[in-house]
Amino acid sequence: MDDNTFWQLKLHARLHDPAEKSLVLLRDPAGHEGGTCRALQRFLSRAPLAAEAIGSADSPALHGAVFTQGVPREQYETLRRADWWAAAADRPQWPLEEISVTTRSGVQKTLKVADWAQVNWAKYPVLIHPLTGAEFDLGRHGGLKDTDLKDIKSRSLQHFASLVLRHGDQVDWQRTLLACWRFGPELREEEDFGKLGELWKVLPADTRVPDHSIWDHLDLTSAFAGAFGADPDGEAALLTLSIGPVQPFIAAARSTSDLWAGSHLLARLAWEAMRPLCEELGPDAILFPRLRGVPQVDLWLRDDCGLPPALFTDCDWTRGATDGNPLFTAALPNRFVAVVPRARAEALARQVEERVRSWLLGCGKTVVDRLLTEAGLETPGEAHCHRQLRDQLAGFPEVHWAVVPFSLIRPRNPARQTDLDTTALSAAMAPFFGVEPGQPCGFLASPAWQVLQRETVWADNTTFFSPNPGVLYPAVYDLAERVLAAAKSVRSFDQTEQTGWRCSLTGETEWLTTEPAQLCQSYRRQTDTLWAKIAERQPAWAKKGEHLGALSAIKRLWPTLFAEEVARALGGKGFRRFVVSTHTMALSHQLDRWLHNGACLADGCADALARYDPEPVALPRRLLRDHQGKPALAIARRLAGLLERAADLDEPQEAERLRRLVKDTLLGRSGRLETYYSLLLLDGDRMGAWLSGDGPKGLDPDSGQPPLPGPVAAGGRSYRDGFHPRVRAGFDAHASRQPLLQAYAGAPRALSPNRHLAISGALNDFSLTLVPQVIETEFRGRVIYAGGDDVLAMLPVADLFPAMQRLRWAYSGNDPDQVSGDRTGLVLRDGFALLRGRLMRLMGTAATASAGAVIAHHQAPLGAVLRELRLAESRAKNEGGRDAFCLSLIKRSGGTRQFTAKWGEGEPVALLCALRDFLADPAVSRRAVYNSLEWLKDLPEPDGNGAMLEQLLAYQLTRQSEGKTATNHDVPDLARRLTALALLQPKDRIDWLENALAVAEFLARQGRTAGE
Incomplete structure (x- = not known):
């Protein structure tokens, strides 16, 4: 298939359903496939028409004879198969009933969706959160009452027609596909049209299962169509790939500028790894992470792919200098999952490996050349440091990948893609699950598969069809993850000989030099080295005495190189070396x-x-x-x-x-x-379980709250949880005499691409929008890294606790302390966020995150601070039992205090802030804490209701306040809350209370209260 036909195929796949599908079903006589999407597809496939011809979906000028359902005939079967697979992978199967239809040739039997399984969504608009199952009835809030069918179709048609790009008189299929992928979900509306707004971005793909958007379905259909079309046998495969190492690369830092550079450079390497697939298959081929709206990807779309700059005028990255431009935020994880052609999967993985390494080597050569120029050591030929660069970058970064083809699943009925033979898939899975070949394991052993693997006929002759290969996505993904883990465990290393003095930052490789003889003695005795000259002329690149190896040199100069790159791309000044102090x-x-x-x-x-x-x-x-x-x-x-x-x-x-x-x-x-600052590291809990489909269940039906912390509930929500409320009753009635179907409905919902897209979309909105909003707009911090569920940020001590708590609520999309009309403009409720009119679907109220935080002196060695930060995060997840935080206070005078608590139990953040404010009162002596710490040493572990501990604590705090704070602080209540929270700790309650008092006292010292 030539490139032109390939991109045409993907674009028709993306337009096979109209974006407004849920609003026209059961309302439009033309059906959802007979309006906007068919008009666009025919328009694209014909000779160019005047702009007026696209004004109506029913224009006679758009009708032709070479199409099947509005698609070129030679592409129709591929697109239909991609649609079937995408639908089966993302939603439960639905019963079809046999009916008789009278045609010119007589009465014929056909199938249609049962009446009870149809929903007029415009009349009953319900959305279901894909990760928690929470229901949102838009009708209760006056939504969709005045949706005019003709108006909606017209605006949708005009919107997509405006994204059609041409070369002369010919449609540019690739650029149009990219424009529709990127900007299709962003409906530009006039001020007087407020009927859809942000709802356009979350319109459901299936009104019966309204837990995934039409954009998710179109992305997946286009991904499958591209894989089928680019493979000679029409076969697809799942590719999982990761680059690394992550932590050692980032942690090798002497300053927070190094820390930012390592994080940002790694995110850039991740993009360079994804870029070959985006160039060859389109960005929708990558299911995780979702790339739509990522600033670095937008820059590629504009400058490399040639999308009109006018499309990006509202994007934040097109304006703003270094201090606030989103391009300077590291925002991509180091792994991805993609749908690729089976025959090209290995070649694509090899291409990724070659591309990411060659890009880094090119970056390294630029760095060495800049160093030589700055030091005045340019040579006509290749310098010794160029050879060192190649040797030290050989095999970096590590690239691990795994491919699992869907061809392990064979339909016994190719025409219908049903009645699946999973023998080959089962045999491939067996070694990784530790079972005998042929024994069911993983998804193949699930209750859902027991129903779906065979055709089932209901008592009323309604047929519940067995699925096509798309429904086995969870089994294919699970196998790919296990193969990837095995690949990482058997990685091989090419040994590199390093004989001279080593890099002063990592101690692993030789430092770069133009004279090999210089490596034979300590650089502290030499004043004419490359790095000695750099330290004298460019102290921002190397401090006095620093001598760096290849990777350390690239990290050190990356802030300069990237700022120059952005300045060239945006054609502006004000972009300088990125400094974080x-x-x-x-x-x-x-x-x-x-x-x-x-x-x-x-x-x-x-x-x-x-x-x-x-x-x-x-x-x-x-x-x-x-x-x-x-x-x-x-x-x-x-x-x-x-x-x-x-x-x-x-x-x-x-x-x-x-x-x-x-x-x-x-x-x-x-x-x-103030000489102390803080570092915050937040990480989503059990992200592997969320991605594998084993995330926790939704809200408890009795309490309406997330489930209590504990082992992950296997499988998460049931299939029935995703049904529209008006469908559940009909399903239950028809399945009442079918035990297998009852088991299916109650079975844990299997992993799906929609789940990956939902998680990826939520994490994108969290990391790209909410993290900077909370850390840098609501508070005075600086984001160092925000990629998916991982956040690394720096904050002043006064802002640490409120920012940390707010970020935790932003992750799940629900702030129990939300104030209506908050001045920041960010509203977090029920798993969603609303910021300046933009609606974002987040991980949901069942999702939790843990955080580690460190308060340290600004001159403390950064390496030691980072090690303590990682330990604090580990304590939050292990000692805290997840959904917790741990603060490590490193005093310059010596000693470290650790304080660990659950986010919600007893409101520890609010309590610590209240205790801090009490101790910061000039009328309160700091001996209130010192004396309490002294007598706590001799106190036994409290039991029962802790009445004695509460009374002693209240007495000591009141005694040192000189009785002047009664009107400002409720001291007995402080003592009660401290005691109650201490009693919630599983062990070492006195130690926990001592740490709480010591941390609050440190925060109360001059200059560290947010209210000053």
Whole structure:
């Protein structure tokens, strides 16, 4: 199949159902396939027509004789098969009843969907959350009452017609397909048309099972059609691929700028790995992660694929400098799942491996050339450091992949793609499940498959058809994941000889040099090395004494290279080397107060700024927003830069003078500069189980709350949970005498591509939109990495706890403390988010996340801080039992405190903040905590109701408050809540209480309360 026909096939697959399908079913005499989609398909397949010809779906100019259902005949069977597979993979099968139809040739038997299994969704608009099963009856809120059928069809037709792109008089099939994939879900409406709004993005694909959108179905149909069309035998396969290593690559960092660079570079490598598939098969071939709306992918669509720039004018990445541009957020995970042609699967995986490594090598060569130029060491030929680069990057990154073909499943009835033979699939699965060949395992042993594997006839002669191969997606995916895990466990390494002095950052490879002899002695004794010259001329690339290997050098220069790349792409200035400073983050709260209070400079500070001319540093986005237009904002950047400059000075007295000038500027003669900052690491719980279909069940029917933490409930929601309420009663009545069908309806819903697309879409919205909103807009933090369910962010100490709690609620899409009309504009409710008119479907109320956090001095070694951060996250998941957080407080004076608690039990975040505010009251002595810690050492573990502990705690806190805080703080209530929360801990309750008091006391010290 030539390229032109291939992209035409995919586009017709994407247009086989109209986006407004759910709104026209049972209302439009032409049927859902006879209106908008057929008009578009015929329009695309004919000679060019005038723009007026697309004004009506019923225009006679659009009718032709070479089509079947509006599709070129030679493509129809492929598209129908792709539609069947996509439908079977994403939704339960439905009974068809036999009816008689009178035609010219006589009475014929045919099949139709039973009347009880049909839903007029425009009249009964119900949406079901795909991950939790929560129902949303839009009719109760006045939705869809005035939907005009003709108006909806007309607007849909005009919308998609505007996305048709041409080369001269010919349709450009590839660019049109990409435009429809990217912007089809974004209906541009006039101000006077408010009937659909954000509902357009979540319109269901099947009104009977309204838990997945029409866009999910169209994406999957296009993916299958592309795989079938690009394979000589019309066969598809599932490809899973991952790159790594992840943690060692990111953790090798001396500064938070290194940390950002490692995270961002890894996300960029992930995109370069996905790019070959996007170029050859289209971005819809990748099921996880969903790439729609990812800024780096948008940039590719615009600049490499040639989509009109006007389509992207409303995208945030097209505007804004370094401090706030989404392109600077690492937002892609290191693995993907894709539908590919079976015959080309291995070649595509090899192509990915070659592409990602060649891209990194090219990036490395650019880095080495820049270093040599800056150091004045250019040579006519190849320098020794070029050879070192090739040797050290050989085999990096590691690429692991697995392919499972759907051809392991053979329909015994090819014409109907039914009556499936799973012998080959079962044999392939057996070794990975530890069973004998032929013994059912995995999905093949599930109750659902016991029903679906054979044709079932109901008592009223209604036939419940057995599925096509698409319904075995869960078995194919499960096998692919197990094969990938096996591939990772048997990976081989090419040994590289490294004999000289090693990289000062990783200690693993030789540092780059132009003279091999320099590697024979310590670089501390040499002043003419490549890196010594770089440290003198470009201190942002290397500090004095640093000598870096190839990977470390690429990470160090990546902020510069990427900023230049973005500047070229966006044609603007203001993109500079991306700098993230722990000291600036520690000061951000005090800088904010200074800007609010008039921004006056202390005597001598202006002269110091003029003399040292420090490099401006990046500030949190919220500071930029709150003080936009103030001239003092530029001074604030340079004040933070002056502190960075002071840290590099060799004269201690001068460095101390500069620090004092900054302190006097921000705080006056009294007070101390904040020197502590925090790192936050949040990770979704049991993401592997969610992806494999074993996520927790939805809301408890009695309490209306998520299930209690504990082992994952295998299988999650049942098939019946996904039925429209008006379908369930009819199904139950017809299945009442069919035990197998009752078992099917109650069986755990199997994994589906829709589940992957729903999870990927939710994680995209969370990481790309909500994480920056919470961390950088609602609070004064900086996102370092946000890829899917993983978040790494830096925050001032004053913002850590409220930001951490808000981020946890944003992950599931439900904030129990949500205030109506919140000034931030973000509303989180029932698994959805609404931000500035944009509706986002998130993981849902049953999804949980755990977080680790560290508070550390800005001069603490970053490597040690990151290790403690990982340990804190581990404690939250293990000691905390997931859906928990753990804070590690690393004091510069020595010692570490850990505090672990569940998010919701006893509201620990709110309690800690209340205790902090109490201790920050000037009338309260810090001895309230010190004395309590002393007598707690001799107290036995509390039992019963903890009455004695509560009374002693209330007495001690009241005693040290001098009786002046009664009107501001409810001290007895604080003691009660602390005691109640301590009693919820499974063990070491006294230790837990000591840590809570110590952490609150540290947070209450000057400059660390959010209300200042």
